[in-house]
Amino acid sequence: MLNLPLFSTTKKIENHFLRGAEVVLYHGDISRFLATIPDHTVQLIITSPPYNLGKEYENRISIEAYLERQTQVIAQLYRVLKNEGSICWQVGNFVDDGEVYPLDILYYQIFKRLNLHLRNRIIWHFGHGLHASKRFSGRYETILWFTKSDEYVFNLDSVRVPSKYPGKRHFKGPNKGKPSGNPNGKNPSDVWEVLLKDWEQELWDIPNVKANHPEKTIHPCQYPVELAERCVLALTNEGDWVLDPYAGVGSSMIAAQMYNRRAMGSEKESQYVEIARERIHSLWNGTLTTRPIGKPVFVPTGKEKVSQVPEEWRTTTERRLLDRKSKYK
Ligand SMILES: C[S@@+](CC[C@H](N)C(=O)[O-])C[C@H]1O[C@@H](n2cnc3c(N)ncnc32)[C@H](O)[C@@H]1O
Numbered sequence: 132m133l134n135l136p137l138f139s140t141t142k143k144i145e146n147h148f149l150r151g152a153e154v155v156l157y158h159g160d161i162s163r164f165l166a167t168i169p170d171h172t173v174q175l176i177i178t179s180p181p182y183n184l185g186k187e188y189e190n191r192i193s194i195e196a197y198l199e200r201q202t203q204v205i206a207q208l209y210r211v212l213k214n215e216g217s218i219c220w221q222v223g224n225f226v227d228d229g230e231v232y233p234l235d236i237l238y239y240q241i242f243k244r245l246n247l248h249l250r251n252r253i254i255w256h257f258g259h260g261l262h263a264s265k266r267f268s269g270r271y272e273t274i275l276w277f278t279k280s281d282e283y284v285f286n287l288d289s290v291r292v293p294s295k296y297p298g299k300r301h302f303k304g305p306n307k308g309k310p311s312g313n314p315n316g317k318n319p320s321d322v323w324e325v326l327l328k329d330w331e332q333e334l335w336d337i338p339n340v341k342a343n344h345p346e347k348t349i350h351p352c353q354y355p356v357e358l359a360e361r362c363v364l365a366l367t368n369e370g371d372w373v374l375d376p377y378a379g380v381g382s383s384m385i386a387a388q389m390y391n392r393r394a395m396g397s398e399k400e401s402q403y404v405e406i407a408r409e410r411i412h413s414l415w416n417g418t419l420t421t422r423p424i425g426k427p428v429f430v431p432t433g434k435e436k437v438s439q440v441p442e443e444w445r446t447t448t449e450r451r452l453l454d455r456k457s458k459y460k
Pocket of ligand 1: 159160188350355379
């Protein structure tokens with residue numbers, strides 16, 4: 132097993148693919164980058180592609196043209212993927228004129244045509260986001276996890292989570308009386324509760340901390356490092372290559388480097404490349420703060436100012452009761 136030194140100051144970020152490199156961050160188009168990578172190199176491809184929503188880093192085109200473009204990229208990703216490798220494709224919805232097109236449904240056929248095997252459709256759920264007024268507000272996105280073959284890496288033990296009832300015992304059969312669970316915890320399942328942004332929790336306690344939080348960057352669609360961490364741990368081994376073709380500010384690459392996996396990514400916007408480089412360097416010198424994997428999502432106690440019903444929404448009776456309460460405190 133490879134044991135690469137973590138937080139080493141001698142580590143370097145290469146601009147172009149080099150077989151012996153540890154981190155490669157390519158500034159430019161994914162197709163050009165993929166053309167430099169040999170077949171069967173990468174163990175895990177994990178990404179959140181552009182959704183064709185007209186964000187600042189994309190030109191909105193027809194959904195057909197968008198999917199056709201992605202089909203070309205995915206064919207190249209398939210070529211560089213190792214036989215025992217995996218693809219984790221994180222998507223939400225494309226929305227046109229108020230109509231919702233779930234991107235995972237549209238992408239599914241592209242992967243199936245390449246004979247990839249779907250292992251999970253993971254739902255990751257988050258508590259905050261835009262409030263819709265003509266449909267229910269969206270509070271989840273999905274990750275399609277495909278493998279290239281039936282011989283794939285799946286390290287379940289490295290991603291187990293604490294069981295709710297570890298004290299449960301078999302009540303009959305040859306193991307009667309013995310603990311029925313796994314001492315390392317339970318399978319995390321295909322529904323993950325994750326904070327959409329690592330800095331969200333602080334919003335409850337210190338309004339406006341958002342702008343100062345170390346995890347906050349200028350990227351409009353940054354995903355939590357925690358999301359990529361679980362995939363990296365479960366689907367790769369130390370020393371393997373992890374590729375994010377749409378690297379953004381480097382969240383997947385950070386997750387890979389946290390666990391001694393080699394990281395490569397391409398990103399066309401120079402400002403995001405710069406931030407990704409800075410974040411990777413901060414990880415190496417120990418100053419990058421990320422939310423610990425599996426940390427329970429914050430539940431407000433009701434005492435926080437923001438979780439109380441505003442004074443002006445209260446009925447006269449409620450107000451009178453509250454006044455009386457505070458009088459006799
Ligand atoms: C949804 S964002 C990914 C964000 C990333 N997961 C993170 O946490 O920072 C998609 C990214 O793909 C980049 N992108 C779009 N088309 C690209 C292309 N053809 N080649 C390389 N990067 C591209 C965009 O600039 C954007 O930063």
